[in-house]
Amino acid sequence: MAASDRADRRREAALGLAMVAAPIGVVCLLIVVPAIQAATFSLGLVPTDNLVFSTGQHLVNSDTATLAVYRDLLASPFIRDDLWLTVWISLLSVVLVAIVAYVLALYVRFGSGRLPKIVRSLYLIPMFVPVVIASYAAITFYVDRGVLAAMLHAVGLPYVSPAYKASGVVITQVWFNIPFAVLMLGSGLDGIEQELIESAHDVGAGFMTVLWRIVLPMNVVPLLIVLTFTFIGVVGSFTIPFLIGPNAPQMFGVAIQAYFSNYNQPQAAVALAVMLFAICAVAGVVYVWATGRSNQHAVTL
């Protein structure tokens, strides 16, 4: 009996592993291998079998790992400006997304009447709008002498357009990232029981006390997921800064695409990509940890 039990369990393990092999294989082939290759290529270790690499412009080719590519890139004031712009746009977007989404999630969860219902269907809209369209819609609306300018002009207010500036990128990122953030924070808030809040009210806790002492501490993991996921998303974005962002300095996403496709400098592009990986490493680890943790509660795994 015990022997057949063990055989059964071994068969189950083998079958289980075989069934998950395909998507895990795709992750290895399309994420792990490219990431490692990008790192070694950016360190000057150029694969000889690749004509495109070895004919790229400004190629650093070395037998041992060298940081020459990074040194050259970071020596450029343009790249340093791009890096700085990328980091602060990302941080600002993340903070704004978190604040706006928290207000919306709280309102949908604890508000009463018809208005929260309207908000509930409103905030999902950007989820179904492709990012290219979102960016283009933002341009047509916010551009200098555009619709918003006309509306403000009609009531006699001055207007400074955020289009083709860093602020345009931030506004569009907030627009685009609201649905995921509210969904995520909302799913955390749903787990907080009404009785808990009511009993806090009964002992005299006001709105702010309840928020600060009960709601926020119980919703830390979803908040971490929102912060990290949004940060990684904004850092690695291309479409929004490409269409509505400034030309110089520009965000890393735009620079990477230009180095890769337009300047024929795949090594520099890959080195910039590895720098993005490094910037997002901590956020990535926290994101994976927090998502895994929150999933433990949601799904019986």
Add this chain to the structure above:
Amino acid sequence: MRTTWFWDVPEFRRGLGLILVFGLSSFLLLPLLTLLLWAFADEWRYPNIIPQSASLKWWEWVFTNGDVGSAVRYSFITAPVVTLIAAVICLPAAYSFSRFRFPGRRALFISLLAANAFPKIGLYVAIATLFYRLNLMGTYWGVVLIQLVGTLVAMVWIPAAGFDSVARELEDAARDAGAGPLRVFWSITLPLAMPAIVVAAFLAFLAAFDESQGTLIVGSPQIVTMPTLMYTLVVNYPEPVGAIFSILLSAPSVILLLIARRYLLAGYLAAGFKGR
């Protein structure tokens, strides 16, 4: 009196709610409305809040343009195939994660999140350098693979949650009544997990159909899908062209949304990790 007494005044909170709803709807909807108006505008100059004259002439231009036709074709031969491949490789994995015990199960499940933990543009460039070596740049399968990256998490995680939610008692009861394992799966487990699978397929299709950044890097100039053509249209043509094309590009999302509506409300969206 506490300094935050005003929070507990009903009128204050209702007024705040109104401002919130008004601000949110303006912020979210006005840019989209602007685009919608542009699609039917002929002339729209500052400081007019609405177009001066309407016209459908650009619709004809868009519908007879060869690039647009080719992009529509490429979009519809990539995204459905990506969704199908994602379903074929991910649904068995989702079932396995939900039902079988095997070593490294949780770690492997979590490792799928790697697709979201890397900044997208960096990942795409890294993949593209690999694709050069594999001669996949500018090819159909290169585009299919790059779009596949963004579908994995949704296509495993959401159906796995769906399989988890199927009550084991029902399966046991069917088995007691004499149903074989396959019969139990087809008649009990699969139908009950279907809402989750539909939501996952819906999100996977949208992720593939709307994917623009990776497709631009790996596919162009040979393979130009609708979202990647949008980059060119937006830069090189007057506003109505981009606006009309935006409507065409959002049509599948809206149609699918209406079809899958009752499933989407079932609460699986919260798990919808969009890979962008």
